[in-house]
Amino acid sequence: MERKYSKELLNKLVERQETIMIKGVEVLVKNLPDSDEKGAMDPRLYKDMKNQLLIMKYMPKFLMKMDMSVKGVAKLRKMFNGIKSIPIVKKKIEIEHRNVKGEDGNQIPIRIYKSETMRKNAQVLYFIHGGGFFGGSPDVVEEFVKLIVENTDILAVSVDYRLAPENPYPAGHKDCYTTLKWIYNNVENLGGDKNNIFVAGDSAGGNLTQYCTTRDMEDKLGMVKGQLLLYPTVNMAGIEDEYFKWSIDDFEMAPKHRSGIKMMLDVFSSLVGLGEILGTTEIDNDYLSPYKRNPKGLPPTFITVGEHDFLKIESLAYAAKLANAGVETKTVLYKGFGHAYADNVGVYPQSEDCAIEIGKFILEISK
Template structure:
């Protein structure tokens, strides 16, 4: 175990100073930057990690990696390789020491999916809720290692058990391979949860970015098949509208509140992200022609009858526009939705456990949401 890179008071300040804000028909819980109320600023930890990337040789290398270009198979494979180089590093530090981890393999048909099962060191006296977490990485990158500490921390916070899959990645394994893997693991959990002290009637599905997308579409398929396995979903900055991602990203700069102090870095960052969406597109990575399929773009599908949903988003996330709309659609469809927005940060903060206080706060919120809806 290592010490957190922030003081306990910094983490507590997020909760002490949070407040509710109304947007349209939705109440949004706003989580402030711990050190300031000044609007339009980046969190100092986020700024320190991003600003150097926008400058000099390193910035040029990042931009080159994000702008592969072209629709050919070689371009798609090159883009995937670059994304893996950037996304597959573990950013968390080990702050949890009270969780046991077991490796297992889920088999369906001719496919084998490695999984990890996380349980409290002291075996629960009764069956406990199951936290099923799916890692992100743009459908082409990421791994269980990247979000390992996240799963451990949720188990420590809640006393639940957790499972995560090493699903197959595009472009080598195109859609729906990864989706099918994640759903097969959900079915396995429902059938085997009691073997590791999990209650199969109390499953919360969760994930970040592409993993949030996979969690959301697994919940939709669960509803469509009337399987009733998923009782809650907690989605961290999920991809929910692949068909309009570039369009929504261009709208982002119009809705963000940006101080002149950090305008240069933020505009450079969003310019880089806009370039990354030129070619190959997400649909090309997945190997599909129609990005409007609800099992790829859940925001474009039927949102009725879904389980209670927690959405967590950074203020400067490039997916914020589509998730703002997604939250409104969920509410209109009659789904219970809680929406949390973290000021001053962008995409991918939750896998920085022990580094970003917002990561720990987000996992505390997920734990509270899960236990509220699964222990009634």
């Protein structure tokens, strides 16, 4: 299928990007490719969401909160698991389905992605999907993973970890770390380089990614070459410090889009307290809120977030914390966007640009 945008917009994203200082560290800002309006939503995103935002405008506030009951979770899963990406990958990508034996004796489904022109002794991308720990699937991010593989000819693996609330914390976290160890021990047989494994994840998958990296450091195994956190949830406890304090005033919103952006931020805020669905009261531990840890010694880290994402302040604060602790950090901020742009390959140029930036980071760090 063809992209819903012209490649010219993809080029304009690069032409119009700029590096600025935020919280004392460099951030690569991807300005809107075809608008100079400050705080505006991307016009393509706004067009797609216009009707939804209009409906939300007249909804009672209590209906806009995320329902975490059994029925509510089922409805949210249906929404979170919807496939939004368009297949734009032209190269043949072989996808192999396997199972990894979990720590609890469970079977963990994984997918292995190889392009027809895969590099010899290829770098490895291990991708962990998001979905609030209770939703999402490898299907949602499959086109994103395939696009990175097409662009770089590296090897990729994705994981279908156990979801809450049926599988309380730390079941999903353990599945992701077990899979990382399996990759490290088996990837050479797949044509990959065990010394160049990059762990990546979006949203809750970013938390699971950081968990894998943290456990790798604690166990002194040296499996992770670098990590990539896409709009990650890393401060579930809302710990405030010199870098982080959430405020609506930190969001630049164009007047014509202000009400819609504020509604989206309000809806997302109801998902912040995920301890209940994870089945734990310890959201301030070092794994669910890795923000509280001393980040010194972490591997090179890539962080990306949207300008209007509820997690923007948290993500930028974490990037600053890492950079100031001496961690090699690259941060990319997409203007005019909120959450989950990895789910929209072929729909928005920013989604494709993000895949390109991730591939560049992996190839640069693995040199």
